[in-house]
Amino acid sequence: MTNPIQDVAGADFIFAIGTNTTESHPIIGLQVKKAVRGGSTLVVADPRKTEVAELAKVHLQIKSGSDIALLNGMANVIIAEDLYNKEFVAERTEDFEAFKAAVEKYTPEYVEGITGIAAASLREVARGYARVKNATILYTMGITQHICGTHNVFAVANLSMLCGHIGKPNSGVNPLRGQNNVQGACDMGALPAVLTGYQGVGLDDVRARFASAWGLESLPAKPGITVGEMLEGASHGTIKGMYIMGENPVLSDPDANHVVHALDKLDFLVVQDIFLTETAQLADVVLPAASFAEKDGTFSNTERRVQRVRKAVEPVGEARPDWQILCQVATAMGYPMNYASPADIMKEIASLTPSYGGISYERLEQGGIQWPCPNPEHPGTPVLHVGKFSRGMGKFNPVEYVAPAEMPDEQYPLVLSTGRRHFHYHTGTMTMRTGALEVYYGTEYLEINSADAAKLVICDGDKVKVSSRRGSVELSARITDVVPEGLVFTSFHFPEVAINRLTNPARDSIAKIPEFKVCAVKVEKTA
Amino acid sequence: MAEVTLTINGGQITVPQGSTILNAAQKMGVFIPTLCYDPELTIDGSCRMCVVEVKGARTLMISCATAATEGMVVETESPAVIEARKTILELLLANHPLDCLTCGRNGDCRLQDYAYRYGVKEGGFAGAMHQYPIEDDNPFIVRDMNKCILCGKCVRACAQIQGKNVVDYTYRGFDTKIAPAMDTTLAGSDCVFCGNCVAVCPVGALQEKVLRSKARTWEINKVRTTCPYCGTGCNFDLNVKDGKVVGVTSCDGDVNGRALCVKGRFGYGFIHHPDRLSKPLIKKDGQFVEASWEEALALVAEKLGGIRDNNGPDALAVLSSARCTNEENYLLSKLTRAVFGTNNIDHCARL
Numbered sequence: 058m059t060n061p062i063q064d065v066a067g068a069d070f071i072f073a074i075g076t077n078t079t080e081s082h083p084i085i086g087l088q089v090k091k092a093v094r095g096g097s098t099l100v101v102a103d104p105r106k107t108e109v110a111e112l113a114k115v116h117l118q119i120k121s122g123s124d125i126a127l128l129n130g131m132a133n134v135i136i137a138e139d140l141y142n143k144e145f146v147a148e149r150t151e152d153f154e155a156f157k158a159a160v161e162k163y164t165p166e167y168v169e170g171i172t173g174i175a176a177a178s179l180r181e182v183a184r185g186y187a188r189v190k191n192a193t194i195l196y197t198m199g200i201t202q203h204i205c206g207t208h209n210v211f212a213v214a215n216l217s218m219l220c221g222h223i224g225k226p227n228s229g230v231n232p233l234r235g236q237n238n239v240q241g242a243c244d245m246g247a248l249p250a251v252l253t254g255y256q257g258v259g260l261d262d263v264r265a266r267f268a269s270a271w272g273l274e275s276l277p278a279k280p281g282i283t284v285g286e287m288l289e290g291a292s293h294g295t296i297k298g299m300y301i302m303g304e305n306p307v308l309s310d311p312d313a314n315h316v317v318h319a320l321d322k323l324d325f326l327v328v329q330d331i332f333l334t335e336t337a338q339l340a341d342v343v344l345p346a347a348s349f350a351e352k353d354g355t356f357s358n359t360e361r362r363v364q365r366v367r368k369a370v371e372p373v374g375e376a377r378p379d380w381q382i383l384c385q386v387a388t389a390m391g392y393p394m395n396y397a398s399p400a401d402i403m404k405e406i407a408s409l410t411p412s413y414g415g416i417s418y419e420r421l422e423q424g425g426i427q428w429p430c431p432n433p434e435h436p437g438t439p440v441l442h443v444g445k446f447s448r449g450m451g452k453f454n455p456v457e458y459v460a461p462a463e464m465p466d467e468q469y470p471l472v473l474s475t476g477r478r479h480f481h482y483h484t485g486t487m488t489m490r491t492g493a494l495e496v497y498y499g500t501e502y503l504e505i506n507s508a509d510a511a512k513l514v515i516c517d518g519d520k521v522k523v524s525s526r527r528g529s530v531e532l533s534a535r536i537t538d539v540v541p542e543g544l545v546f547t548s549f550h551f552p553e554v555a556i557n558r559l560t561n562p563a564r565d566s567i568a569k570i571p572e573f574k575v576c577a578v579k580v581e582k583t584a
Numbered sequence: 585m586a587e588v589t590l591t592i593n594g595g596q597i598t599v600p601q602g603s604t605i606l607n608a609a610q611k612m613g614v615f616i617p618t619l620c621y622d623p624e625l626t627i628d629g630s631c632r633m634c635v636v637e638v639k640g641a642r643t644l645m646i647s648c649a650t651a652a653t654e655g656m657v658v659e660t661e662s663p664a665v666i667e668a669r670k671t672i673l674e675l676l677l678a679n680h681p682l683d684c685l686t687c688g689r690n691g692d693c694r695l696q697d698y699a700y701r702y703g704v705k706e707g708g709f710a711g712a713m714h715q716y717p718i719e720d721d722n723p724f725i726v727r728d729m730n731k732c733i734l735c736g737k738c739v740r741a742c743a744q745i746q747g748k749n750v751v752d753y754t755y756r757g758f759d760t761k762i763a764p765a766m767d768t769t770l771a772g773s774d775c776v777f778c779g780n781c782v783a784v785c786p787v788g789a790l791q792e793k794v795l796r797s798k799a800r801t802w803e804i805n806k807v808r809t810t811c812p813y814c815g816t817g818c819n820f821d822l823n824v825k826d827g828k829v830v831g832v833t834s835c836d837g838d839v840n841g842r843a844l845c846v847k848g849r850f851g852y853g854f855i856h857h858p859d860r861l862s863k864p865l866i867k868k869d870g871q872f873v874e875a876s877w878e879e880a881l882a883l884v885a886e887k888l889g890g891i892r893d894n895n896g897p898d899a900l901a902v903l904s905s906a907r908c909t910n911e912e913n914y915l916l917s918k919l920t921r922a923v924f925g926t927n928n929i930d931h932c933a934r935l
Contacts, residue, residue: 062839063839082814083776083846084839084840085816087746090746094747233816234814235815236814237812237814237817237906238815238905238906238908238913239906239932240815241906241909242906242910242931243931244910245904245910245913245917247905248931249927249928249929249930252917252921253914258921267921276921277925280927281926284903284935291901295898296899297891297900298888298899298900299900299901299902300884300888300902300916301903302908302916303904303905303907303908304904304931304932306903309935310935324887325887327884331854331860332857332859332860333872337861340867341866341867342866342867342875342880342883343864343865344864345860345862345863345864345865346861348812348854349809350809350822350852351855354909354911355911356810356812356817356910357817358810359815359816359817360817362839364817364819364838365808366810367807367808368807369805370822370824370827370829370855373860374860375862375863375864378912379909379915380912383919384915385877385881386885386919387915387918387919387922387923389882391889392922392923394915399909402915403910405914425838479776480846482813482814482847487854490853491850491851491854492794492853493724493853494723494846497723497777570934573935
């Protein structure tokens with residue numbers, strides 16, 4: 058997020074696109090509700106009529122995957138009606154002319170044909186976003202899990218720069234991240250092309266600095282491969298060994314049958330986890346890890362706030378904290394790694410990472426710190442891009458609408474979209490074992506519109522089989538107007554409803570994110 | 585900002601204009617008991633527990649809702665104040681089960697605290713008592729409306745923190761009761777079980793189902809940490825008894841204040857679940873066999889080292905974890921690059 062979570066409540070206008078905020082990020086949802094109670098305008102763009110959509114002044118129930126058309130359409134209106142922030146565009150941005158030319162064809166009438174949103178509604182929302190003092194954009198995987206995910210994000214950024222709603226409080230471009238430390242895992246360089254703090258592995262001076270700190274002659278310069286490419290490599294035999302820590306790709310990745318096949322082909326698979334997950338069951342060696350309650354450390358949240366995790370109880374059985382296991386594996390491979398505590402590891406991180414330079418366990422005792430925090434005296438940075446973007450000028454990246462990779466056809470006439478439920482989390486490894494959450498919400502269902510259900514002669518509660526070109530699952534149908542005609546929805550939490558057997562592994566060409574939000578399916582009644 | 589100076593229990597205090605007597609007293613470190621007051625919620629002024637004597641005023645004033653004014657002279661524990669508070673407690677206790685011996689909130693109950701403070705042992709008025717059935721048809725929260733003192737904090741927390749408006753006052757007079765619409769149970773309502781009502785309840789009417797049946801309040805050690813679920817980064821206290829996490833309670837988090845969602849507050853049971861992996865496992869002939877750490881680590885080192893040496897470093901690939909700590913992600917990146925010799929590391933940020 059460019060801005061803190063608390064800022065959301067202070068925005069005059071909230072544009073939530075592709076985020077089921079109150080269900081997937083309930084506490085950020087409270088900020089949205091607070092803003093609405095205080096008189097702010099909430100606009101939600103989502104194919105589903107979610108709880109947060111019900112709270113909105115305007116719900117833009119767009120067709121799945123039509124986000125770029127919508128966002129470019131808003132920009133078209135704002136430019137055509139001369140509502141954009143000329144001072145901001147002139148002083149802080151570049152390539153505006155190219156952007157202006159690109160959005161010219163996205164008139165509200167043209168956009169209506171792609172998104173299904175009435176031209177008048179689009180105009181109203183565009184004017185609303187442009188005219189207020191502070192507007193914020195919230196988004197999650199509804200924006201990113203598309204073959205054009207990166208371009209969707211560019212379109213969001215373009216809109217915010219066009220109106221100057223960035224680099225100041227109560228505004229910004231705010232992706233709400235879905236996992237406790239997904240921000241931190243990225244910050245720490247658990248990515249193929251960067252080391253900590255997004256320092257590129259291709260840069261000689263960066264590699265030299267890390268090699269020297271790590272006591273090595275050199276480090277590999279060639280960027281690595283992404284998760285999808287790893288699984289491809291495994292199935293083709295170019296990847297022979299994998300080490301998986303605390304992830305469950307068998308349930309979380311698209312085209313699950315293919316994932317299992319790929320992992321099965323490995324010569325050697327190590328899985329380090331707290332449970333024998335569906336992925337761990339395929340491993341040659343499973344290493345038992347400590348849970349968050351059994352170790353010290355830090356997580357970085359979606360607003361870049363680094364916060365302490367504290368050990369409350371001893372690890373169960375012989376389980377060990379992941380950091381200790383990793384040190385022991387390195388040592389066993391002839392590279393001694395010794396740290397007295399996670400605080401010591403953080404000292405090393407801070408010494409190699411400019412944005413974490415001022416972060417230490419001593420300081421974190423006083424509360425979380427938002428990076429960039431370059432030195433021990435620096436208070437942290439709640440709002441990014443104040444006065445100047447991190448790259449200098451804000452660059453408009455013109456983008457064009459493209460249709461999802463797999464659209465419904467005669468054989469597979471419905472669109473399947475997947476997401477989260479309020480009572481569960483990710484692949485259910487934790488939330489199915491709480492003695493509470495799975496008791497209250499124990500079975501998954503398929504949301505289907507009454508019009509589609511009528512065509513298929515499906516009644517509420519009927520068992521149905523949902524199939525795509527890649528696989529099928531069975532579950533109960535729930536007839537609801539949360540989904541429009543033509544769309545069905547379910548979550549990926551339940552191992553017995555492994556919906557990712559169906560999803561499309563087509564990926565965004567830049568970020569390599571799979572298109573979980575759109576694939577073509579058919580639904581049949583089974584009983 | 586304009587300020588006012590007033591006298592409380594003989595001492596002077598200056599506060600910004602608009603402050604209440606309660607704010608001023610708290611600033612001075614003078615304790616005034618409250619039941620319906622909460623700094624995060626709108627002022628209700630209904631419990632009357634916080635009454636104080638203001639010189640020149642016709643009656644006792646409620647300190648939570650009375651503005652401090654210039655020259656005001658306040659007594660917080662005068663005989664009239666104490667008599668009023670005792671009477672309020674006697675009225676509340678007249679219709680409150682005196683089952684502190686087995687109550688999960690024993691030791692963490694404002695009604696108990698104030699009864700002790702003012703020496704009130706029982707209700708002073710004989711009469712009808714509520715006989716509501718205890719609501720425990722959900723796995724998260726137990727509602728015992730016999731213990732409810734109608735302070736309304738849960739109503740305001742639901743409306744003003746959670747924004748759901750699930751519960752409100754229903755019926756009238758003695759029958760007044762906090763309930764969801766149509767007097768159904770929480771499980772039958774739109775409740776999302778955030779438990780933010782439980783966090784503000786001053787008595788035993790709303791209790792965390794598991795926590796309050798597993799530990800007495802004084803047996804618990806609280807450890808502040810950060811939630812392991814979504815990316816919001818809520819802080820909470822893990823409640824630990826005998827080396828086990830028995831519950832989660834709110835603290836004043838940087839991001840969330842006291843608010844939590846159902847997963848954060850009630851989703852901790854996996855920590856001690858019998859399915860937890862407790863020993864290294866090695867697959868032999870298609871079956872997992874328990875192994876020692878030495879054996880497992882040696883095998884991992886041998887196999888991964890072998891692939892690195894025979895097939896080249898880029899034949900290895902690593903998935904790190906968005907669930908693990910920064911330090912652990914850093915170390916796995918270091919292990920991948922420095923020891924395996926490849927940049928083939930990724931995690932589920934793309935998912």
